[in-house]
Amino acid sequence: MTASARTRRSWIGLLFLVVTVVALWVPLYNRTEPALAGMPFFYWFQIAWIVAGAGAVALAYALSARR
Amino acid sequence: MHWTATIVFALLFVLVTVLGFAAARWRRGNLAQLEEWGLAGRRFGTVVTWFLLGGDLYTAYTLVAVPALVYGAGAIGFFAVPYTMLVYPFVFLVFPRLWSVSHRHGFITASDFVAARFGSPTLSVVVALTGIIATMPYIALQLVGIEVVIAGLGFQSTGLLGEVPLIIAFAVLAAYTYSSGLRAPALIALVKDVLIYVTVAAAVIIIPARLGGFGAIFSAVPREKLLLTLPSAGGPGNASAYATLALGSALALFLYPHAVTGLLSARSRHVVQRNMALLPAYSIVLAFIALLGYMALATHVQANPAHTALFERYGANFAVPALFLDQFPDWFAGVAFAALAIGALVPAAIMSIAAANLFTRNIWRGWRGRSMGMAEEAQTAKLVSLLVKVGALAFIIFLPMAYAIQLQLLGGIWIIQTLPAIVLGLFTRWFHGRALVAGWLAGMVVGTGMAAAQHFQSSVFPLRLDGLVVPGYAALYAVIVNLVVSALVTMGMDLLGAERGRDITHPDDYYLSGASSSQAVA
Numbered sequence: 185m186t187a188s189a190r191t192r193r194s195w196i197g198l199l200f201l202v203v204t205v206v207a208l209w210v211p212l213y214n215r216t217e218p219a220l221a222g223m224p225f226f227y228w229f230q231i232a233w234i235v236a237g238a239g240a241v242a243l244a245y246a247l248s249a250r251r
Numbered sequence: 252m253h254w255t256a257t258i259v260f261a262l263l264f265v266l267v268t269v270l271g272f273a274a275a276r277w278r279r280g281n282l283a284q285l286e287e288w289g290l291a292g293r294r295f296g297t298v299v300t301w302f303l304l305g306g307d308l309y310t311a312y313t314l315v316a317v318p319a320l321v322y323g324a325g326a327i328g329f330f331a332v333p334y335t336m337l338v339y340p341f342v343f344l345v346f347p348r349l350w351s352v353s354h355r356h357g358f359i360t361a362s363d364f365v366a367a368r369f370g371s372p373t374l375s376v377v378v379a380l381t382g383i384i385a386t387m388p389y390i391a392l393q394l395v396g397i398e399v400v401i402a403g404l405g406f407q408s409t410g411l412l413g414e415v416p417l418i419i420a421f422a423v424l425a426a427y428t429y430s431s432g433l434r435a436p437a438l439i440a441l442v443k444d445v446l447i448y449v450t451v452a453a454a455v456i457i458i459p460a461r462l463g464g465f466g467a468i469f470s471a472v473p474r475e476k477l478l479l480t481l482p483s484a485g486g487p488g489n490a491s492a493y494a495t496l497a498l499g500s501a502l503a504l505f506l507y508p509h510a511v512t513g514l515l516s517a518r519s520r521h522v523v524q525r526n527m528a529l530l531p532a533y534s535i536v537l538a539f540i541a542l543l544g545y546m547a548l549a550t551h552v553q554a555n556p557a558h559t560a561l562f563e564r565y566g567a568n569f570a571v572p573a574l575f576l577d578q579f580p581d582w583f584a585g586v587a588f589a590a591l592a593i594g595a596l597v598p599a600a601i602m603s604i605a606a607a608n609l610f611t612r613n614i615w616r617g618w619r620g621r622s623m624g625m626a627e628e629a630q631t632a633k634l635v636s637l638l639v640k641v642g643a644l645a646f647i648i649f650l651p652m653a654y655a656i657q658l659q660l661l662g663g664i665w666i667i668q669t670l671p672a673i674v675l676g677l678f679t680r681w682f683h684g685r686a687l688v689a690g691w692l693a694g695m696v697v698g699t700g701m702a703a704a705q706h707f708q709s710s711v712f713p714l715r716l717d718g719l720v721v722p723g724y725a726a727l728y729a730v731i732v733n734l735v736v737s738a739l740v741t742m743g744m745d746l747l748g749a750e751r752g753r754d755i756t757h758p759d760d761y762y763l764s765g766a767s768s769s770q771a772v773a
Contacts, residue, residue, distance in 0.1 A: 222466025
């Protein structure tokens with residue numbers, strides 16, 4: 185593995201770590217306000233975070249596919 | 252009796268049956284080989300894999316049980332959302348390696364890999380057995396999904412006669428799985444997923460509009476159910492249970508044999524990686540399906556006298572079918588019910604194929620003490636897939652449903668005990684095979700003990716740490732014990748100078764992309 189591939193891997197690891205910690209850190213989103221279209225924060229934030237997670241994986245794929 | 256719904260339901264069922272048998276000719280291969288029957292020749296591209304894994308992982312039971320939990324218990328039931336979000340980054344980091352090494356060596360199961368990596372037949376059998384016993388109750392629960400839907404249509408007779416529609420559905424499923432192998436659920440998954448997307452889209456548009464928006468729905472939810480409770484002087488709360496359930500379930504999901512089968516049928520490593528960015532689309536759908544539980548609360552489904560008998564029989568699991576019956580025109584309720592029932596057939600087929608692959612490759616072959624010919628191997632797997640389904644059917648018909656639910660809950664605790672061998676094994680050869688067997692045993696005993704302490708009613712165990720109570724997912728606690736024991740025994744064996752088993756894999760095997768490799772055995 186080349187040095188740049190190693191750097192990319194550490195960035196991917198860091199990105200996934202952030203995504204994971206936020207998803208598991210309940211006090212961060214365990215609230216009702218601000219609501220979105222009547223949906224309490226707890227619910228819409230976690231749905232939005234699915235999109236963030238998918239974005240992180242897509243980014244990781246783009247990075248790792250580059251030679 | 253809902254006749255219009257029943258007719259729509261029956262038509263869709265006939266459609267998938269035809270597809271199931273026709274699938275034998277799709278991307279034609281020699282179905283007398285296990286790789287063709289059980290992995291569809293490893294030829295699925297990004298789109299088919301997306302439908303297949305989506306249909307495989309988001310099972311009918313999930314689609315019924317998740318909103319049922321939200322309906323009954325509130326916010327804690329939403330753990331399915333962080334769970335199905337976290338799983339993809341994790342799988343992206345780990346499982347392309349399994350795809351590559353399996354492609355290189357022709358592995359069909361995770362147990363094949365473990366045998367090659369650690370040179371330990373015992374470990375390989377242990378991993379295979381764990382996969383099979385964790386899968387069996389999961390198949391049985393898919394039947395519960397079908398049963399709830401059939402009862403919802405109005406077939407409410409009890410006793411063996413009441414089980415006739417279920418038996419027919421399963422016999423048909425068994426027949427086309429036998430003849431078409433993995434191609435059948437792959438093709439049917441297309442229909443299933445389209446029906447699920449249509450149903451959920453309709454529910455999310457129609458029901459909130461009718462009730463006055465999401466605000467009205469959430470205001471019908473009791474305050475104490477709306478959010479999680481953080482630890483305080485009043486008690487430990489359920490936030491730790493929420494986070495550990497999400498993490499533990501995410502770590503466990505791709506250890507299930509049916510997930511591995513779906514993964515290994517992909518054409519290339521890139522197909523697997525791309526799908527980890529695309530599969531979260533199903534998680535968004537699942538989040539809205541979870542919210543159907545609150546819609547059922549807001550519309551007071553349980554107050555409708557037409558549903559009383561079925562709520563008595565199926566409890567909260569009837570909440571979503573009742574919601575569909577109340578809110579949708581009859582024909583569309585038929586579509587929604589078909590989505591749920593077909594949603595049970597896809598994973599049930601893949602699970603039985605995966606269990607059959609494990610039994611044939613990793614237990615029967617070793618037991619017989621000789622290698623089998625290709626045709627004999629495929630024939631054995633086909634017969635085992637039938638036996639597995641008959642077993643699951645008998646389970647549901649003759650035993651109380653609660654047993655299946657409790658066993659599936661145990662299944663999650665058990666399957667995660669294969670994590671050190673499979674996941675860590677993909678990165679390192681440091682562990683001794685026998686140390687991993689010892690760790691597995693410790694994890695199984697501790698995890699099962701924790702569930703037993705909760706009388707098998709819950710997989711959340713109140714761990715006491717120096718006066719502090721931390722309720723958490725027993726699977727996660729038990730796998731930590733497993734890891735510690737595996738590491739300690741490995742160190743002990745190293746001190747004694749024990750030799751590691753032979754590793755027939757090469758470090759480069761874990762990076763093969765597969766797209767241009769010589770593996771294109773036509």
